[in-house]
Amino acid sequence: MSTRREFISNTGKAMFAGGLVTLAENGDPRMIENKFIHHVYFWLKNADSKEDRAKLLEGLHKLSAVKTIKNFHIGQPADTNRDVIERGYVFSWFCLFENGTDQASYQVDPIHLKFVEDYSHLWSKVIVYDSVDAK
Structure with a gap:
């Protein structure tokens, strides 16, 4: 033993x-290497609506079922306040994929398409940052 x-x-x-x-x-x-990072920020139309916030959070949890997502994180603005920090969004959606092919598959996955169909009426703005390794 x-x-x-x-x-x-x-x-x-x-x-x-x-x-x-x-x-x-x-x-x-x-350091994370050789992965495809997809980071999405959501602003709600009704930013003060607890119901809309709960619905979008529900949708993001459903979205996490897409099989090509290696890891994910649902975030909200941290309690930090400096001039360079954007705090106007409601949720951030961070996904880690093995590669660009898996991320492209995610874009047309029925779960992702259903998420956009069912929840896009809640947001006023979405910003997406996709990134790969710097060479």
């Missing part, structure tokens, strides 16, 4: 050897 320290050490080695942990070129394991 191994100790907890030995187990953790051996598990880490196995993950690294198995390719489950990939280090960035600069050796920084925090």
Whole structure:
């Protein structure tokens, strides 16, 4: 029977050897590489409506069922206040895809199309930032 320290050490080695942990070129394991990032910001028509806010949040949770989404995050403005910070949006929708092909598939996925059909009447503005690795 191994100790907890030995187990953790051996598990880490196995993950690294198995390719489950990939280090960035600069050796920084925090850097996300070779992924497609899709970040969407939503402004509501009725910004003060708790009902509209709840409906859009419900829709974003439904949208997370798209199979090509590797990871996602639903956010709202943080309680920070500096001149460079945009706080007018209601929700941000961050998705991580393996590649551009998976993101393109997401755009025509029936779940995504249904989301736009069912919830687009709630928003007044949407801004999308798509990004890939800087070369």
